[in-house]
Amino acid sequence: MQAYSRLQRSPPPILEVCYDACMKLTKVRYGYEPGDVWTLWGFGDWHVGSANCDKKLLYKTRDRILEDPRALWVHPGDAAECITVKDPRWASGGIDYEICPAGESDFVVDHQMHWIREFVEPILPKCLVWHEGNHEGKYSENSGHKLIVEQVLEPLGYKQLWAPAQQTTLMQFADEHGKVCSVRLNSAHGKKTGQSVGAIINWAINRLRSYDDVDILMRGHHHHCFALKCANVSTGRSHSRLHDREGVIMGTGSAMKTMQEDAKSYAEDADFMPVVLGFPRVTLRPDRETVRMEAIQ
Numbered sequence: 121m122q123a124y125s126r127l128q129r130s131p132p133p134i135l136e137v138c139y140d141a142c143m144k145l146t147k148v149r150y151g152y153e154p155g156d157v158w159t160l161w162g163f164g165d166w167h168v169g170s171a172n173c174d175k176k177l178l179y180k181t182r183d184r185i186l187e188d189p190r191a192l193w194v195h196p197g198d199a200a201e202c203i204t205v206k207d208p209r210w211a212s213g214g215i216d217y218e219i220c221p222a223g224e225s226d227f228v229v230d231h232q233m234h235w236i237r238e239f240v241e242p243i244l245p246k247c248l249v250w251h252e253g254n255h256e257g258k259y260s261e262n263s264g265h266k267l268i269v270e271q272v273l274e275p276l277g278y279k280q281l282w283a284p285a286q287q288t289t290l291m292q293f294a295d296e297h298g299k300v301c302s303v304r305l306n307s308a309h310g311k312k313t314g315q316s317v318g319a320i321i322n323w324a325i326n327r328l329r330s331y332d333d334v335d336i337l338m339r340g341h342h343h344h345c346f347a348l349k350c351a352n353v354s355t356g357r358s359h360s361r362l363h364d365r366e367g368v369i370m371g372t373g374s375a376m377k378t379m380q381e382d383a384k385s386y387a388e389d390a391d392f393m394p395v396v397l398g399f400p401r402v403t404l405r406p407d408r409e410t411v412r413m414e415a416i417q
């Protein structure tokens with residue numbers, strides 16, 4: 121494992137990005153005093169550019185992240201709708217004409233990127249990772265362009281946040297004596313969908329338990345919004361016996377309304393189950409050797 125970059129910014133004060141054989145690993149470290157609480161948000165599946173995107177919800181959540189000095193967030197992908205006039209979904213998908221004026225549909229994706237760039241700039245310093253969603257991925261397959269990297273992250277100086285697949289983020293908290301406790305987050309856009317939120321939750325618990333050392337498992341794509349604690353076990357450093365280990369699973373929600381009053385989208389055409397709009401969060405309270413987690417949805 122080889123570190124290739126070390127950056128200073130606020131927060132986090134240290135960011136180290138590594139790759140091992142199978143997954144991107146980012147380490148962040150924060151100093152803390154007793155009582156300090158961080159809030160980690162899953163904030164993605166915005167689908168900007170769709171008429172079904174609830175932009176008011178996006179602004180409201182962004183402001184909450186902005187106002188909290190210890191807020192952190194993960195973008196699980198599908199920031200933009202990325203459906204062009206050549207896409208079979210175009211005919212039934214509603215367009216947000218506030219973002220892409222009528223008559224400029226040939227540049228619809230550029231308009232979406234412009235909006236996202238301006239929207240996200242104030243909170244990018246608090247972002248831990250930005251995943252590729254299937255909507256950006258599809259556009260990338262057809263065009264060869266990594267839109268979010270080329271038009272959002274790179275121009276704003278945050279290209280290192282990009283993760284096309286899974287990322288493990290090791291969040292370390294150091295007290296005044298340098299004693300460190302940590303939380304390990306595994307995040308991705310994901311591929312799992314389902315009609316039932318219960319089925320997704322059961323899948324997420326099993327997925328969390330498939331890792332020996334992950335504390336928080338975060339997935340988007342299915343648009344269900346939840347943050348739940350669950351029991352887990354770990355072999356610990358010695359790998360000689362099992363220890364109780366509390367985990368948190370997060371479904372990162374969405375700003376994408378399934379239905380509109382006066383139009384229909386491909387989601388409604390496909391009879392997708394309507395989901396609750398919103399974004400989940402977990403609070404992290406470092407305390408000597410452990411980080412206490414509380415799931416909030």
Ligand SMILES: [Fe+2]
Nearest residue numbers: 165198341343
């Ligand atoms: Fe999505």
